[in-house]
Amino acid sequence: MPQYKQFPLPDTAEGLTEAEILTWHVKPGDTVTVNQIIVEIETAKAAVELPCPWAGVVTELHAEPGQTVEVGVPIITIDTDPGGAAAPAPAPAAAESNGTSSGKIGEEMPGGRIATLVGYGPKSGTAKRRARKDSAPAPAAAVAAAPAPAPVVVPEPVAVPAPVQAPGGYVPLAKPPVRKLAKDLGVDLYALTGSGPDGVITREDVESAVSAPSPVATQSFVDNGSRERRVPIKGVRKATAQAMVDSAFTAPHVTEFLTVDVTPMMELRARLKNHPEFRGVKLTPLAFCAKAVVLATRRTPDVNATWDSAANEIVYKDYVHLGIAAATPRGLVVPKVRDADRMSLKELAVALDELATVARDGKTSPADMMNGTITITNVGVFGVDTGTPILNPGESAILALGAIRDMPWVVDGEIKIRKICQLALSFDHRVVDGQQGSQFLADVGALLADPGFAMTY
Amino acid sequence: MSSPEQWTHPEPDAAPAATAAKPTAEQVIAGLRATDEGGADLVQLLTPEGERVTHPDFDIDISAEELRGLYRDMVLIRRVDREANALQRKGQLGIWVPLLGQEAAQIGAGRAMRPTDMAFPSYREHGIAWTRGVHPTELLGIFRGTDQGTWDPVEKRFHPYTIVIGNQVLNAAGYAMGQKFDGKVGDDDGEATMVFFGDGATSQGDVHEGFVWAAVYDAPLVFFCQNNQWAISEPTERQSRLPLYQRARGYGFPGIRVDGNDVLATLAVTRWALDECRHGNGPILIEAFTYRMDAHTTSDDPTRYRLSDELELWKLKDPIERVKVYLVRQQWADQEFFAGVEAEADELAENLREFCVNMPDPPAERIFSNVYAEGNPNLEAQRDEFLDYVSGFAGGEH
Numbered sequence: 001m002p003q004y005k006q007f008p009l010p011d012t013a014e015g016l017t018e019a020e021i022l023t024w025h026v027k028p029g030d031t032v033t034v035n036q037i038i039v040e041i042e043t044a045k046a047a048v049e050l051p052c053p054w055a056g057v058v059t060e061l062h063a064e065p066g067q068t069v070e071v072g073v074p075i076i077t078i079d080t081d082p083g084g085a086a087a088p089a090p091a092p093a094a095a096e097s098n099g100t101s102s103g104k105i106g107e108e109m110p111g112g113r114i115a116t117l118v119g120y121g122p123k124s125g126t127a128k129r130r131a132r133k134d135s136a137p138a139p140a141a142a143v144a145a146a147p148a149p150a151p152v153v154v155p156e157p158v159a160v161p162a163p164v165q166a167p168g169g170y171v172p173l174a175k176p177p178v179r180k181l182a183k184d185l186g187v188d189l190y191a192l193t194g195s196g197p198d199g200v201i202t203r204e205d206v207e208s209a210v211s212a213p214s215p216v217a218t219q220s221f222v223d224n225g226s227r228e229r230r231v232p233i234k235g236v237r238k239a240t241a242q243a244m245v246d247s248a249f250t251a252p253h254v255t256e257f258l259t260v261d262v263t264p265m266m267e268l269r270a271r272l273k274n275h276p277e278f279r280g281v282k283l284t285p286l287a288f289c290a291k292a293v294v295l296a297t298r299r300t301p302d303v304n305a306t307w308d309s310a311a312n313e314i315v316y317k318d319y320v321h322l323g324i325a326a327a328t329p330r331g332l333v334v335p336k337v338r339d340a341d342r343m344s345l346k347e348l349a350v351a352l353d354e355l356a357t358v359a360r361d362g363k364t365s366p367a368d369m370m371n372g373t374i375t376i377t378n379v380g381v382f383g384v385d386t387g388t389p390i391l392n393p394g395e396s397a398i399l400a401l402g403a404i405r406d407m408p409w410v411v412d413g414e415i416k417i418r419k420i421c422q423l424a425l426s427f428d429h430r431v432v433d434g435q436q437g438s439q440f441l442a443d444v445g446a447l448l449a450d451p452g453f454a455m456t457y
Numbered sequence: 458m459s460s461p462e463q464w465t466h467p468e469p470d471a472a473p474a475a476t477a478a479k480p481t482a483e484q485v486i487a488g489l490r491a492t493d494e495g496g497a498d499l500v501q502l503l504t505p506e507g508e509r510v511t512h513p514d515f516d517i518d519i520s521a522e523e524l525r526g527l528y529r530d531m532v533l534i535r536r537v538d539r540e541a542n543a544l545q546r547k548g549q550l551g552i553w554v555p556l557l558g559q560e561a562a563q564i565g566a567g568r569a570m571r572p573t574d575m576a577f578p579s580y581r582e583h584g585i586a587w588t589r590g591v592h593p594t595e596l597l598g599i600f601r602g603t604d605q606g607t608w609d610p611v612e613k614r615f616h617p618y619t620i621v622i623g624n625q626v627l628n629a630a631g632y633a634m635g636q637k638f639d640g641k642v643g644d645d646d647g648e649a650t651m652v653f654f655g656d657g658a659t660s661q662g663d664v665h666e667g668f669v670w671a672a673v674y675d676a677p678l679v680f681f682c683q684n685n686q687w688a689i690s691e692p693t694e695r696q697s698r699l700p701l702y703q704r705a706r707g708y709g710f711p712g713i714r715v716d717g718n719d720v721l722a723t724l725a726v727t728r729w730a731l732d733e734c735r736h737g738n739g740p741i742l743i744e745a746f747t748y749r750m751d752a753h754t755t756s757d758d759p760t761r762y763r764l765s766d767e768l769e770l771w772k773l774k775d776p777i778e779r780v781k782v783y784l785v786r787q788q789w790a791d792q793e794f795f796a797g798v799e800a801e802a803d804e805l806a807e808n809l810r811e812f813c814v815n816m817p818d819p820p821a822e823r824i825f826s827n828v829y830a831e832g833n834p835n836l837e838a839q840r841d842e843f844l845d846y847v848s849g850f851a852g853g854e855h
Binding site: 007008009010011012013014034035045046047048049050051053180 | 540543545546547548549551552752755756757758760761810846
């Protein structure tokens, strides 16, 4: 009668837990001899060849090349008595108890081997630990007790005790003897707060819980859980996260900083506010900054270009769709001012105001957020000086506009109080080199420091 | 001088340090040559081609029967080594330390010893164990993690395997000094001690101390260094400025380099060295120039640090093949003899396999029982507690 034996993946070095199947040298139906090389595996340490433990005929391979297999999981079934009388096909489950438990890391390893389904079914999985005697009669225990060394064929699938669900997803930290003490005394470790290092529950914790089962002891991990809030990641948060990760890991970012004296710009702003043409217009520093950006892009079109890796091309654009990063109750949105380069300062100011209102009302449509070419993030409104902004995916530059503060500044050899602002420009170094990025940033700075420069553009 | 093109190239005339982190191609090739050739001082009596040559200082008168015995020893121990290696790959041993390629060095040295001599092995001395009458099955427990080796070190005159590198050299030096103090040295019936270590161990302080103590006390100790060229991944030329056998001169005793793949030369040189020691002329260093044909241990991957060319060169110097060629040429052995040895090897391998998979797991109390010669209340309390804990599991002992 055919005798099916399963060869579990051995730990070929010291303390390895898994290995990748590289090549099988045999296939089902092949006759094998003892010590014939049957498979080549690669562990974290080395590529090694495994010899066959028995002579016989290969019945089944349980892992494919490229597959990573845990130590102890059967990789091949061999019929060691193929000449025997006809018998049922390979049993659905077979216990490998060929003394292979030695040298493994404690009982975590499938030493008290639980029968494993043939094929790609679940591995030894959750029932690796032997059941304690005083626990409910576990069907697995009977199988685990199969005597070594004779391999035994166990046809019936093995029921696996369901693992205890850990409330809150936490596992209380405690050493085995303490766990035993808690179990003996009937103390729920989940209800304890560990006083040991890193929150480990100590023997004293368990003992004091027994002597004084007061509400104090219930300040537990569960309690901690109630002081935390878990919010599903979705919507704008998810889109933002995805965009930021995509950008940060594809475009090599470079950030440059420039501190400018924007006093002339602020003076101009004050004058224009009183000008009839700007009556009713919300003329913010951001509007000046936007104007400076669209003017400067003319001299440095690189910052307004796109890296198209699919087409292997850099796309230069004769328009500027200016993105403005806006904080809204829903999160960060970046609506665009279309064709910002064709707008006057007044038109820009009006457009920015509308944009902000729509965004804050949460009414920015997805279309409004598409196809930007360059972005400004106004961190100054939060009273922040500067930052290292992350590019909007598909764009090559983003400018952070910092808070405008009264600061000491040297003017004509004397320290004066001036309106000072920091600019930070991040750019995609695949598209923009330091020279172009620096020039662009210097241009924006110059335009804000002396708006009269715009006359020269 | 500092243009970027030059940054990526080393200065052409700056000689690379011998201890540079990575050997240059030149160093690798030089090292290859060094491992291949033992130099002018190499004692050899049987060439890799199986030709018998003479040596002015060392020669040996060997009978056909003796040489057949050495051949058999080497074939059997190689088979044991390969079988144990395979057992590790089948998950039956936690680790194995292969001796492949070093059979002649070990059988030659081991067969030079008398039953009254004492041997201190490291952990690769399966061939020495064989010559001391320790059956290979008695080694398996060490590598299966079930015992510390089951032979009686006093009866077999073969110390337990020492895993700590070079540590046994101190023990052996002390033992040999004891032999001297006990007056067991000085004539033909004198005793001697031999200690086995590798080229890597020569970088250990313990080995240096052993050299010093043995030298100043004229201990009857043969330092038998198997230079298998690789201290795990570190080649010998990166551990020593001069050939290892020349180190002995600095300590004031003779150092001999012998072809460790030549069982006759190893036997002759070791026999001479042991005789010198038992007459009170020790200690002596023997460097057996050989090669580790397999990995350092089953946990090691030598393809990561050495060239396969080197392995191919050493295959031509196989210790067993040259003896076989010589036996055939001398008509000292026929096909029947070789087939008989093969059959014996098959049987031994089968034995080993059967023995290994059927080895009982030691009882849990074993970790406590061999710690003190006499009991210790603290340890006994720990033992009782542990046994009580273990007995709490269903399924009995495992």
